[in-house]
Amino acid sequence: MTRTRIKFCGLSRAEDVRLAVELGVDYLGLVFAPRSPRKLLLGHARMLRDLVPEEIAVVALVMDNPRADVEALVEAVHPDLLQFHGAETDAFCSGFGVPYLKAIAMGGTDEDAAALAAGFPGAYGLLLDGHGAGEQGGSGRRFDWRRVPQLDKPVLLAGGLSSENVATAIHTARPWGVDVSSGIESSPGIKSADRMRTFVDEARRADSLPG
Template sequence: MTDPLVKICGLSTPETLDAALDAGAAMVGLVFFPKSPRNISIENASRLAERARGRAEIVALMVDPDDGLIDEVVERVKPDWLQLHGKETPERCARIKMRTGLKLMKALGVSEGSDIDAAMPYIGIVDRFLFDAKPPKGGEVPGGNGIAYDWSLLKELDLGVPVMLSGGLAPDTIAEALAISGVSAVDVSSGVERERGVKDENLIRAFIANAKRAGVGE
């Protein structure tokens, strides 16, 4: 058994960031999307990124960003990854990758098996897929909605690119999610919040501890 890779997304305070780092998060996510309750200023994000640098990989999440936002985040926050959580086409992803030289994680919404097929055109362009639940109808935020889907859709999925599971994860569901999906990497945001957009240090610690206890593989 090995520890799964855990990403805590939507962090915005030194205290919750430290809780994630101290508990062993491999990735920490900073959200740059004004409609999200987890949106963070570039100034604050830069401070948090410096605090995390060298201890975890820093992921900058954006939704259909323009080049100006990308350039500012890359220059000031210096993330290790860009997570694209909008309707970015494979061509747009390729241009962003060439522009920044950074690793790309493409988030795709899932509600049924055929949704996985949407990943195919991105193979060879992005460095990781994040499969999240599709947002509720009319929802303005593409992720972090606390919605689960059929995690077994990812079982034995081999796209030639690492896969991360998100959607409906929390301290009390992570062991089941790992067992059902068979993935080795997970992402959580709303599942470690005491209220929408407000992370809870104890829930972060519990999530990571339960993920490590469950493990992955034989």
């Protein structure tokens, strides 16, 4: 049975982090993008990070943050991965001594997405999101999952996922992982315990079904 990795992003409360850990989520995302309603201060992020056991990876999400800000969050939070959502280059993303994910905007054409992905040879993995180029992620906008390009890196599917459609998304795109933020929220940054549980249940159910 193939096991789809699950990433919960945009966490801001200790109780949400604890529940995500209890549910066995693989990745927890903390947001530092300047324009995001889910943006965390470093001290609060460090407190949340301390609640996460070693077997779960912490991902720090940024979008066109200055180098000094990324360096500061790496020093304070010690993320296992960085996730870049802006106009950053491969050289910039690779310059912090931390493996990184690069978000690829799927709001354009398939050729655009493949070309963008090719520009990040140093990426650990690629996150395909439903937003357009230059827009914030976490908008809850989905794209046609049949458009996922063939890439030689781990691919996480994002954008508009929820417990109602994650099983279909997994069966359609066969991604390495799925990433959800607004689809498990009651408001930006405030997660719903019921939605978190149901999302994980549906993703695991999809893994158990025959291809």
